Amino acid sequence: MSFHYATRLHEAIKAKKTPALVGLDPRLNQLPPDVLAHARELHDDPVAVAASAFEEFCVRLIDVVAPLVPAVKPQAAFFEEWGPDGCLALARVIRYARTKGLIVIFDGKRGDIGTTAEAYARAYLAGADPQAAPWQADALTVNPYLGRDTLEPFVKVAAERGAGIYVLVKTSNPGSASFQDKITEDKTLFRHVAQVVEELALETNESGYGSIGAVVGATYPRELVELRAAMPHVPLLIPGYGSQGGAAADVAPAFDANGLGAVVNNSRGINFAFKASPYDEQYGAKQWEAAAEAATKKMIADLAAGTAAGKLL
Amino acid sequence: MSFHYATRLHEAIKAKKTPALVGLDPRLNQLPPDVLAHARELHDDPVAVAASAFEEFCVRLIDVVAPLVPAVKPQAAFFEEWGPDGCLALARVIRYARTKGLIVIFDGKRGDIGTTAEAYARAYLAGADPQAAPWQADALTVNPYLGRDTLEPFVKVAAERGAGIYVLVKTSNPGSASFQDKITEDKTLFRHVAQVVEELALETNESGYGSIGAVVGATYPRELVELRAAMPHVPLLIPGYGSQGGAAADVAPAFDANGLGAVVNNSRGINFAFKASPYDEQYGAKQWEAAAEAATKKMIADLAAGTAAGKLL
Numbered sequence: 001m002s003f004h005y006a007t008r009l010h011e012a013i014k015a016k017k018t019p020a021l022v023g024l025d026p027r028l029n030q031l032p033p034d035v036l037a038h039a040r041e042l043h044d045d046p047v048a049v050a051a052s053a054f055e056e057f058c059v060r061l062i063d064v065v066a067p068l069v070p071a072v073k074p075q076a077a078f079f080e081e082w083g084p085d086g087c088l089a090l091a092r093v094i095r096y097a098r099t100k101g102l103i104v105i106f107d108g109k110r111g112d113i114g115t116t117a118e119a120y121a122r123a124y125l126a127g128a129d130p131q132a133a134p135w136q137a138d139a140l141t142v143n144p145y146l147g148r149d150t151l152e153p154f155v156k157v158a159a160e161r162g163a164g165i166y167v168l169v170k171t172s173n174p175g176s177a178s179f180q181d182k183i184t185e186d187k188t189l190f191r192h193v194a195q196v197v198e199e200l201a202l203e204t205n206e207s208g209y210g211s212i213g214a215v216v217g218a219t220y221p222r223e224l225v226e227l228r229a230a231m232p233h234v235p236l237l238i239p240g241y242g243s244q245g246g247a248a249a250d251v252a253p254a255f256d257a258n259g260l261g262a263v264v265n266n267s268r269g270i271n272f273a274f275k276a277s278p279y280d281e282q283y284g285a286k287q288w289e290a291a292a293e294a295a296t297k298k299m300i301a302d303l304a305a306g307t308a309a310g311k312l313l
Numbered sequence: 314m315s316f317h318y319a320t321r322l323h324e325a326i327k328a329k330k331t332p333a334l335v336g337l338d339p340r341l342n343q344l345p346p347d348v349l350a351h352a353r354e355l356h357d358d359p360v361a362v363a364a365s366a367f368e369e370f371c372v373r374l375i376d377v378v379a380p381l382v383p384a385v386k387p388q389a390a391f392f393e394e395w396g397p398d399g400c401l402a403l404a405r406v407i408r409y410a411r412t413k414g415l416i417v418i419f420d421g422k423r424g425d426i427g428t429t430a431e432a433y434a435r436a437y438l439a440g441a442d443p444q445a446a447p448w449q450a451d452a453l454t455v456n457p458y459l460g461r462d463t464l465e466p467f468v469k470v471a472a473e474r475g476a477g478i479y480v481l482v483k484t485s486n487p488g489s490a491s492f493q494d495k496i497t498e499d500k501t502l503f504r505h506v507a508q509v510v511e512e513l514a515l516e517t518n519e520s521g522y523g524s525i526g527a528v529v530g531a532t533y534p535r536e537l538v539e540l541r542a543a544m545p546h547v548p549l550l551i552p553g554y555g556s557q558g559g560a561a562a563d564v565a566p567a568f569d570a571n572g573l574g575a576v577v578n579n580s581r582g583i584n585f586a587f588k589a590s591p592y593d594e595q596y597g598a599k600q601w602e603a604a605a606e607a608a609t610k611k612m613i614a615d616l617a618a619g620t621a622a623g624k625l626l
Contacts, residue, residue, distance in 0.1 A: 178461040
């Protein structure tokens with residue numbers, strides 16, 4: 001197995017023949033009844049019930065998607081909402097995902113200055129060797145607002161460990177224009193961030209892509225075209241596909257001619273497929289894993305048909 | 314006791330007669346030998362040693378500073394570096410600080426979109442009732458890069474619970490200019506952020522200050538003058554005093570005529586006072602608590618002499 005993050009990611013994408021990334025977004029009030037029932041049989045304390053249910057839900061979801069996709073993206077916020085018990089469940093879920101051979105992108109959107117940024121990098125970026133960091137992640141999402149110097153500690157630790165980071169450039173939410181789209185001097189702020197990210201990706205380049213990536217929302221397809229061109233060495237993480245409204249045509253510009261250079265995330269649309277049409281009627285809550293599997297396969301087929309990811313087949 | 318965050322904070326500042334805020338920044342390689350020795354007697358596993366040492370160090374530091382200052386600011390990164398064990402230590406330290414009557418500002422610089430931001434807000438913002446959130450914090454630092462809509466869930470939960478947030482506006486690091494100082498349309502990016510923060514503070518105003526605060530670094534005194542004027546209803550959190558080079562004269566413009574409206578943070582200068590002149594010779598590692606106490610009192614006197622905080626006496 002390779003050491004460099006983008007190389008490892010691309011090996012995993014080629015092995016699974018898809019750039020589909022499954023988000024792990026457990027929400028207590030949406031979990032399947034059987035998962036909640038197990039947790040309530042095991043625990044009385046409501047916090048312990050939630051943490052236990054999150055762990056079982058994610059482990060079973062990983063069992064469903066591990067044969068199908070290269071990577072998963074646990075969303076830290078949902079686990080942190082349940083305090084230290086939730087954090088412990090998150091660590092276990094990541095460990096489980098790595099034993100199943102999945103690339104794990106920790107979605108924590110961390111960022112701080114100097115030695116504090118270093119502490120975050122050492123905490124999350126395990127890279128090629130899961131034992132290198134307690135949270136065992138291959139990559140971490142990072143917020144750039146504090147400045148270029150605050151990205152450097154992440155770049156350093158990523159290079160040392162074969163890990164990656166994804167810097168927020170243009171996020172998928174409706175209000176992402178409020179600061180990211182401000183015209184600064186000659187271009188928007190997010191283009192300035194993109195320029196820094198491209199420089200850092202070039203510094204860490206191996207076979208065309210660096211270990212420094214960028215988050216660019218599928219909900220802004222025009223900006224995605226512009227940013228793909230501005231950051232040719234940057235692996236992209238594309239949220240906003242599915243529940244947020246992005247379609248295969250919107251994410252198509254993210255890929256290079258070989259179908260590489262990007263992963264496309266879907267969280268709710270897979271996690272809670274059993275609650276949404278057509279899977280609610282076809283499978284329902286009792287067969288939530290079959291619903292998740294069908295939704296994952298549908299996404300894979302959709303990306304293969306509508307983007308250069310079809311070249312991976 | 315009041316419910317509203319800024320009102321509670323100001324009551325605490327008046328009771329302690331100082332706006333000094335003590336950061337809790339445990340770093341394993343800088344801890345006093347007696348704290349490390351205890352942890353090694355209690356545990357074999359290095360992660361358990363670190364978590365246990367962090368807990369004892371912070372608890373003893375809280376015992377030193379609780380009679381002297383209104384608030385503490387644990388830095389999440391240093392705890393997260395030790396995985397779930399570190400997170401559990403952090404939760405216990407916060408709980409202990411609150412039982413000692415301290416306001417707790419959780420320095421996590423979180424930020425995300427929509428329901429994910431809500432999950433972070435519910436996780437950290439306990440506000441007036443410590444039991445309202447697992448992490449029991451009075452306030453949380455928040456990163457604005459994702460946009461105004463991503464601040465709203467924090468504002469909502471803060472209002473419901475009597476909690477506060479501090480939005481990063483102008484951070485203290487050397488590279489904070491790289492994006493924050495970009496001229497956007499008519500003004501710098503950080504001024505656009507400041508405008509949004511002032512609007513949110515006005516919406517949540519009680520007796521002059523809102524529950525939505527801002528982080529403005531002491532290392533940029535000119536910008537601090539400008540930002541205090543631009544955000545008259547915003548409680549400020551000022552990092553960068555002490556180890557990073559900021560002095561009382563630099564932070565003086567942060568205060569209103571009554572010595573209110575800001576807290577000034579010092580982390581390393583108090584946590585590890587026993588390693589720095591003049592406390593290393595006067596006290597040394599064995600009397601690290603006396604060194605921390607002397608450094609806290611020095612900071613309080615410095616702020617009282619050089620700023621309107623003297624009016625609190």
